[in-house]
Amino acid sequence: MKLENLSSLKSFCSYNYTFMFPSLDxxxxxxxxxxxxxxxxxxxxxxxxGMRWGNHEKLLETNLNKTTQLLFTQEGLTLNQKNATMIRDGEFQANLFDKVRTLCLESFVDESVTFPYSFLGRFPNLQELCVEHSCFEEIIPSEAQIVNHMGKIASFKELYVGYLDQLKTIWNDDSQLQPIHQDLKRLEVECCGRLIKLTPSFVSFENLTHLKVCGCHQLIYLVTSSTAKSLVNLQRLEISDCERMEEIVRNNESEDDVEATIRFYSLWRLQLTDLRSLKSFCSQNHHTFKFPSLQYDVSISGCQQMKMFCGGVVETPKLSNVKIDEDRLYLEGGLNKTIEMAFLNKV
Incomplete structure (x- = not known):
């Protein structure tokens, strides 16, 4: 049994039934x-x-319910604005929150409130930060504010941002992300309707392995070419339901006349879904994109304006076919040519 990416799941069943799993191991x-x-x-x-909870293997303690509750209370904590204020302003023993690995901040509904960045210092072993259903316009502050907290805030590895109707940017444009981005492995952004930029133009995400963006209708592009060059360890790229997104990688203005090779060494899953304004992965014709690990899991659906994959050269040495809408198509003349022919057949 595998339960994954269910951000609202509270239990397998909330009713007082008896469940029999005689074959579950x-x-x-x-x-x-x-x-x-x-x-x-x-x-x-x-x-x-035993069970695997996140990245940790855990032997059962008495039963499955007891073990799940123990892991949740030790490793996960969900706080609303009132709870967080109480903890921030109250006096608690220094190591009270040392076991917290996952912190979820939700229901910060006061429109004048800013993200409590310094509050993260209460959780020295934080691995995953979740921010949802709140009124924040920005998550990570400027570089000047980050410097004041250097060494005091854990360099967490996973960031989930969802259902923030007022959010305009996750990172301040002046933020160099030094204490945050270096170890970030997973970034997931969902239903942030006013988000206009995912990251600052020249930020690097060398350790990122999973990037997922859904329901962000003001995004015109995903990342700049400068940031794309740093995604050497990215394994999964999943973008869906972003109404205005025209391309995934946009060229930096300072690199208009510079030829560049962008290598996604580790990418094995690429899914582009319901991007009705998407015209290409990248429109620039002087970039070469290399995908040495793309082999099976490439899916493009609901992208009616996509006439080609990119304006430049694309190399996919292991890829033999691609799923476009409901059809599985074998590559004929490369990925660019295959997408072009699929588009012409629909016209």
Whole structure:
């Protein structure tokens, strides 16, 4: 059994049923930030000796419910504006929050409130930050403010930002992201309707392995070519339901006449879904894109204006086919030519 990326999941079942799993011997629970118990009733899983919670293997302590509750209380914490203010202003023992690995901040509904960046210093072992259903216009402040907290805030590895109706930018344009971005491995942004820029123009994400963006309708492009060059470890790129997005990689203005090779060494999954304004992955004709690990998992659907993959050269030595809408097409003359022919067949 695998439960993954269910950000609203609280339990397998909230009713007091008895569940029998006589054959279950493996259980994986990942990115289920609200799950504080497995179910309200009894569970019988005689073959299950342990579970994987996120990146950690854990032997069962008494039963599945007990182990899930223990992991949740030790490693995950969800706070609203009132809770966070109480913790920030109150007196607590120094190591009270040392075990917290996942912090979710939600329901900051006061429109005058700014993201409590310094508050993150309360969680020295933070690995994952989740910010959702709040009125923040910005998450990571300017470089000057970051410098004041250098060494005091954990360099967390995962960032989820979702359902922030007022959010205009995640990182301040002046932010160099030094304490945050160096170890960031996963970035997920969902339903931020006013977000106009994902990252500053020249930021580097060398350790990022998973990038997912959904429902951000003001984004015209995803990243600049400068940032794209740093994504050497990116494995999964999933972009969906962004109404105004015209291209994934936009050329930096300072590089208009510079030929460049952009290598996505590790990318094995590329999914572009319901991007109705998307015309290409990159419109510039002087870039060469290399995807040495792309082999099977390439899907492009609901991108009616996409006439080609990119304006320049694209190299996919292992890729033999691509899924376009409902059709699985074998590459004929390369990825650019295959997409061009698929577009012409629809006209």
């Amino acid at each position: 493996k259980l994986l629970i990942m990115y289920c930030r609200r799950m504080s118990m497995f179910c309200a009733g009894d569970i019988h899983a005689p073959l299950l000796k």
